[in-house]
Amino acid sequence: MNYGYIRVSTDKQTVENQRYEINRFCERENIVIDHWIEETISGSKEPEKRKLGPVLSKLQKSDILICAELSRLGRSLLMIMDILNQCLKREVHIWTIKDNYRLGTDISSKVLAFAFGLSAEIERNLISQRTREALARRRAEGVILGRPKGRRSSRVKLTGREDDILRLLKRGQSKTRIARRLKVHRITLANFIRDKHLAVG
Structure with missing residues (x-):
């Protein structure tokens, strides 16, 4: 099948030029x-x-995706290369x-697909390296990284509340309701119950 892909960034832009x-x-x-795919x-x-995602997932061998230019597929080079690599x-x-x-x-x-894949891997490594360098620079400047001092994680907030949690569980209250009452996420509570082996019965 042949697919025509049109994307504009804002309502002020028109799809008609690309369609033409x-x-x-x-x-x-x-x-x-x-089949046409149009999105703003x-x-x-x-x-x-985006609408592009489901279309990419169902494209089959020898299908053709036609667009005005590569920049319509994505804004960043890394994203475009990833899309091209998948398709190739x-x-x-x-x-x-x-x-x-x-x-x-x-x-x-x-050959181009190999180059795309290699470039994407290099770009990911560069991003990771830049992130590490930025963190190291901030540490050197005296910036304290991580959780602000004095702020406890949600898991630590539950420490010492084991008896309360167990009592509420025995009353038949749901984990969602208990989590809301203790002001933590339901998953945080579930992990805490698992780690502390708080079983009912």
Whole structure:
């Protein structure tokens, strides 16, 4: 199947320009779009949070995804590379009009897919390195990292309340209600009960 993907970031932008470009390209190439995907959403949103996500998950071998340019797929290079890498591994073709990319199953596309994957890994490592360097710099500047002094974690807040929790459990109260009463998250309470072996009966 052939898919046409159109994305604009704001309501003030129009999808018509992208639709026109894709239609004109398809006429030249004698291609028919079987399904259109249109959305108004920021490219910084993960594909899973956009209409693009479900479409990417169902694309099959030899399907073609056509968009005006690569930047329509995402705002960051890392996101775009991840999308391209997923598609190339599944032998899905991605064609862009302005960039004039024809990514498919040929050897050049496979080399490009490897480059995308390698670049993505390098980018992740660089981000991790920059984060570590930023934390080290803040420590050197005397900034105390982590939980503010004097503030206890939610788990520690429950310390000493074991008898109260056990009594409420014996009364048949739900963990959700007990957690709300003790002002902690239900999962925090459940983990505390498990760790402390607070069994009823």
